[in-house]
Amino acid sequence: xxxxxxxxxxxxxxxxxxxxxxxxxxxxxxxxxxxxxxxxxxxxxxxxxxxxxxxxxxxxxxxxxxxxxxxxxxxxxxxxxxxxxxxxxxxxxxxxxxxxxxxxxxxxxxxxxxxxxxxxxxxxxxxxxxxxxxxxxxxxxxxxxxxxxxxxxxxxxxxxxxxxxxxxxxxxxxxxxxxxxxxxxxxxxxxxxxxxxxxxxxxxxxxxxxxxxxxxxxxxxxxxxxxxxxxxxxxxxxxxxxxxxxxxxxxxxxxxxxxxxxxxxxxxxxxxxxxxxxxxxxxxxxxxxxxxxxxxxxxxxxxxxxxxxxxxxxxxxxxxxxx
Ligand code: F6P
Numbered sequence: 001x002x003x004x005x006x007x008x009x010x011x012x013x014x015x016x017x018x019x020x021x022x023x024x025x026x027x028x029x030x031x032x033x034x035x036x037x038x039x040x041x042x043x044x045x046x047x048x049x050x051x052x053x054x055x056x057x058x059x060x061x062x063x064x065x066x067x068x069x070x071x072x073x074x075x076x077x078x079x080x081x082x083x084x085x086x087x088x089x090x091x092x093x094x095x096x097x098x099x100x101x102x103x104x105x106x107x108x109x110x111x112x113x114x115x116x117x118x119x120x121x122x123x124x125x126x127x128x129x130x131x132x133x134x135x136x137x138x139x140x141x142x143x144x145x146x147x148x149x150x151x152x153x154x155x156x157x158x159x160x161x162x163x164x165x166x167x168x169x170x171x172x173x174x175x176x177x178x179x180x181x182x183x184x185x186x187x188x189x190x191x192x193x194x195x196x197x198x199x200x201x202x203x204x205x206x207x208x209x210x211x212x213x214x215x216x217x218x219x220x221x222x223x224x225x226x227x228x229x230x231x232x233x234x235x236x237x238x239x240x241x242x243x244x245x246x247x248x249x250x251x252x253x254x255x256x257x258x259x260x261x262x263x264x265x266x267x268x269x270x271x272x273x274x275x276x277x278x279x280x281x282x283x284x285x286x287x288x289x290x291x292x293x294x295x296x297x298x299x300x301x302x303x304x305x306x307x308x309x310x311x312x313x314x315x316x317x318x319x320x321x322x323x
Pocket of ligand 1: 011072102125126127169170171222256
């Protein structure tokens with residue numbers, strides 16, 4: 001193995017740059033040439049590769065986003081698209097690939113591996129839904145970003161005795177909402193794993209006022225059955241009966257932006273180094289993750305198309321803490 005490629009795919013996550021930097025510099029230290037693939041699998045198909053030297057990845061560890069840029073690539077989901085990607089790797093002399101990304105990206109990596117490409121994945125997504133890593137790159141920073149917003153909302157909510165609905169990202173996974181809800185002291189948490197109606201949300205917030213609270217916060221995962229706009233409409237329709245005003249804040253992509261915190265920089269650095277080590281040792285078709293505090297390799301076969309289960313006991317704890 002002489003030359004490796006590295007790409008970032010799917011939704012970006014704060015810390016991806018730290019992983020690119022670690023892959024590049026540990027790769028060079030191991031005597032390898034490193035090529036960066038621009039725009040994820042789309043760049044692999046169109047052949048957009050750039051050589052990465054130690055200086056090319058300077059000054060990026062503190063930057064959010066990804067210097068290689070990212071994309072969601074429908075063409076790569078077809079066998080023809082993957083064949084084009086493989087042709088690029090062959091023509092550029094790339095012997096092995098490192099894929100930094102979340103669920104969809106690692107499913108793509110698994111397909112490519114099955115077609116004969118030596119590769120290793122790195123667990124990176126703010127959703128924290130990947131099997132094979134207790135926590136993924138970007139989660140910690142995204143949680144802190146959401147918490148900062150909730151802390152700010154609480155000050156204005158208290159001034160007006162209002163309730164706030166705060167929607168956080170997470171696709172079909174409630175991890176971000178659950179953790180941010182607990183850490184932000186939310187009165188109500190609604191996640192896809194435990195369904196909840198607009199009326200139940202209203203009752204949860206109402207009972208907070210009944211217990212003497214001056215304001216109340218509901219943290220809602222974007223993937224729950226009822227859309228945030230539908231919940232807001234329900235509150236409007238039943239305003240008199242519910243008895244308080246509701247305001248809605250959708251945090252959206254704000255959670256993916258900004259500078260990665262110390263945890264994500266270190267996690268991504270360890271994962272990048274581990275991915276290169278794995279390739280050098282001939283370990284392929286695996287995802288690098290953090291399990292019980294240690295770097296661990298999990299076969300992509302066990303990762304692809306799976307969703308990490310959530311500890312629903314924490315939802316009950318959140319209810320008790322919201323008293
Ligand atoms: O997977 C990360 C994520 O931010 C999800 O939480 C969200 O549902 C999705 O990506 C948004 O994707 P896009 O940036 O393509 O709109």
